[in-house]
Amino acid sequence: xxxxxxxxxxxxxxxxxxxxxxxxxxxxxxxxxxxxxxxxxxxxxxxxxxxxxxxxxxxxxxxxxxxxxxxxxxxxxxxxxxxxxxxxxxxxxxxxxxxxxxxxxxxxxxxxxxxxxxxxxxxxxxxxxxxxxxxxxxxxxxxxxxxxxxxxxxxxxxxxxxx
Numbered sequence: 001x002x003x004x005x006x007x008x009x010x011x012x013x014x015x016x017x018x019x020x021x022x023x024x025x026x027x028x029x030x031x032x033x034x035x036x037x038x039x040x041x042x043x044x045x046x047x048x049x050x051x052x053x054x055x056x057x058x059x060x061x062x063x064x065x066x067x068x069x070x071x072x073x074x075x076x077x078x079x080x081x082x083x084x085x086x087x088x089x090x091x092x093x094x095x096x097x098x099x100x101x102x103x104x105x106x107x108x109x110x111x112x113x114x115x116x117x118x119x120x121x122x123x124x125x126x127x128x129x130x131x132x133x134x135x136x137x138x139x140x141x142x143x144x145x146x147x148x149x150x151x152x153x154x155x156x157x158x159x160x161x162x163x
Contacts (some may be wrong), residue, residue: 032094032125041149127155
């Protein structure tokens with residue numbers, strides 16, 4: 001008899017989550033972005049989690065934590081009412097609906113806060129995920145992170161009345 005997988009949960013961010021979320025951030029970049037970014041770019045990107053600003057951003061945004069059996073496995077943050085700043089899922093649970101659950105929740109929260117649309121600066125790795133959810137590419141960006149250039153795409157989704 002097959003054992004049922006644990007049902008993922010959502011909870012708000014707590015300051016004590018920063019070390020675990022930094023580990024998820026780094027693992028996600030290291031293991032999931034290799035087809036789109038080189039090793040130097042990945043290293044520069046991962047270093048951001050070591051900066052105190054990482055925790056400050058999580059605390060200043062509306063940050064949701066996805067959990068399995070009570071342990072964090074992913075997180076997403078909404079800056080203001082209308083911009084997804086971060087979406088990271090641990091590689092061990094990638095493709096299991098965790099990112100979808102997080103973005104669904106952020107879209108509902110944004111809509112309830114009066115946002116008519118949501119934007120995200122999607123990594124090349126995440127661009128397909130957001131496109132499938134109805135986000136349309138608006139512009140390509142090149143950003144400098146710890147002396148490395150990383151490309152991403154600003155994407156936008158109009159939120160419907162049913163959000």
